[in-house]
Amino acid sequence: MKKIFHYIAICIMGLMFSCNDSYLERYPLAELAPENYFRNAKELENYTNTFYDQLPDALAIHYNNPHQADDEARNTLPDEFRGTRITPGSGGGWSWSALRRINIYLAHSHQCEDEAARLLYDGVARFFRVYFYFDKVVRFGDVPWYDAVLGVDDEKLKKPRDSRKFVFDKMLEDIDFAIEHGREQKSEQLITKWTALALKSRMCLFEGTFRKYHGLGDWEEILQESVRASEQLMEAGVYRIYTGNPNAVYQELFTAEEANPDEMILARQYTEAVPLVHTANFHILSASFGRPGMTKSVVNSYLMADGTRFTDIPGYETMTFYEETQNRDPRMAQTIRTPGYRRIGSNQTSVPDFATSVTGYQYVKYILSPAYDEGRNINDMPIFRYAEVLLNYAEAKAELGTLLQPDVDRSIKLLRDRVDMPNLNVDVANANPDPFLLSEYPHVTKGANTGVLLEIRRERRVELVKEGHRYRDLMRWKEGARLARPFYGMxxxxxxxxxxxxxxxxxxxxxxxxxxxxxxxxxxxxxxxxxxxxxxxxxxxxNLPDITKKWDEEKDYLYPIPLDELLLNDNLEQNDGWNKTGG
Structure with missing residues (x-):
């Protein structure tokens, strides 16, 4: 039976130490002052449990825009795709309450005399401080670094933004602490040493490639950090790629009631016992919530079952649905409805439903039987999984120019073996880079490693589709202009x-x-x-032919700082291209 959802404790502790997003300097109003808490391991555990609310829920993972980016079309477009974002007066992601809670904990955890417990939960707190700042750096670039609770008159409240490089160095210090002191026993619900390694692998790949493709410099060592974190996790032997029937095993990962402990490093847990359920069935199969559909660009990215390129076939552009879905990478038929699809719990075949999918390519990833319709899904949702770590490892090495065939054999090959797909051959890929992928990613590094870099991007897109990674991938590769292209279907x-x-x-x-x-x-x-x-x-x-889509290469890779923050702190500088005064 599924365990009760671990994160529920955040409610009680959130009330005990409540806070206001707008004021870093205020101590929380609480019945228990911080000086009288944090005295034992249980109190440290209870307080750090409040940090888990930073993690994405199911809606953020499988549905929220712009996370799915050009992988998914709907009957509405977010402002990021339309070029209609404006500088907000307030809000806009410039919220610091989560950080303040973390810093309150770290300012008082020394009150616990149990050193082992303190180091363990300090590691959890510093993991979440990294998680918080990773989101801020991705969103705004330069941001002020705060590692202490500020008083009402503290001059640091008016500090300018620190450089993203300075902030990232501080993040590395925190994540290395979390790795060193994290619990060794793996858990799909709790932060562990392995979760911290997975986060380091992810954040260093993002930052290293963002710096590389945006011309910021100092990217090589950051990518080396991603490689080292990935390798440490890979060599520990704690996780493996879940295997089984090649024609079902990939889909099983995302429809399992409980997160698979072999591959899922961290998952958002759902259960009817609380009840705590989510809405994947409802959002994907309902005509009322955007009618999401995979875009043809993703469909074209799947290889043939023999490992050859679909887009090398003459006339692929005008193939019918039936023709284009035959003899493809088995992950396609486990991600969208293809001919012969049977929904879980049914013996009848179903074709795509155009009333609920604007492209005709209708998702089946995360879909349970009809018994779980109407917002009652209980399948756990992936936050970190081992497959991503393997992809991070291969991509970082490829960007560094150090990827060799043995590196592919211990990473990409494992993902392809799961579904009986041929391995990626480094020499073959580099000898003949895919023209279709070159058109998809015009900014990819051109050189001897171009072909294998493109193939790793293909693998990443296919393996991680609809898990919330795509938008950030486009941002770090400087491929945001893809969002202004038309989204096509069948x-x-x-x-x-x-x-x-x-x-x-x-x-x-x-x-x-x-x-x-x-x-x-x-x-x-x-x-x-x-x-x-x-x-x-x-x-x-x-999709939506009458709506104009725009992308501004000069400003759209970062979000604007809200106007009221610029007024409160005249040392803050606005991101390039965004309004500074609201005029």
């Missing part, structure tokens, strides 16, 4: 009747003019409402 030659899964039964009718007399079991889409890129001459489905 190809259709025009109006007509379509047997999507080639079982001899018409599934979809695309019509012009008046709607035909409906036939049970058929879907109907009016041409013009279902927009094809060449109109009645057919083409790919075009």
């Amino acid at each position: 190809y259709f030659p025009g109006a007509g009747e379509y047997d999507l899964d080639q079982d001899g039964v018409i599934d979809l009718v695309i019509y012009e003019g008046s709607a035909p007399t409906p036939v049970p079991g058929r879907q109907y889409q009016r041409l013009g409402e279902l927009v094809l890129e060449n109109g009645r001459n057919g083409g790919r489905i075009v």
